Amino acid sequence: MSRGEELKELTSELSHAAERARRIGLPTTVYLLSMALVEVREAAAAAADDGNDDSVA
Numbered sequence: 532m533s534r535g536e537e538l539k540e541l542t543s544e545l546s547h548a549a550e551r552a553r554r555i556g557l558p559t560t561v562y563l564l565s566m567a568l569v570e571v572r573e574a575a576a577a578a579a580d581d582g583n584d585d586s587v588a
Contacts, residue, residue, distance in 0.1 A: 535582060538575035545571060 532540075549564035 535575060535578040538571055538578055542568065542571050542575060 545564055545568045549561050549568060552560040552564060
């Protein structure tokens, strides 16, 4: 599994975990998972950009 695929999978898992935490009323956990989700999405976007640079050159 590539880094980009792993990051996409982690994004999905974090999103589901944040939704579960929201449903059971854990606001601090929702906040922390949301911040982690932002970081992972940025890393996934950077990984995708790195992959696209090879095809442009």
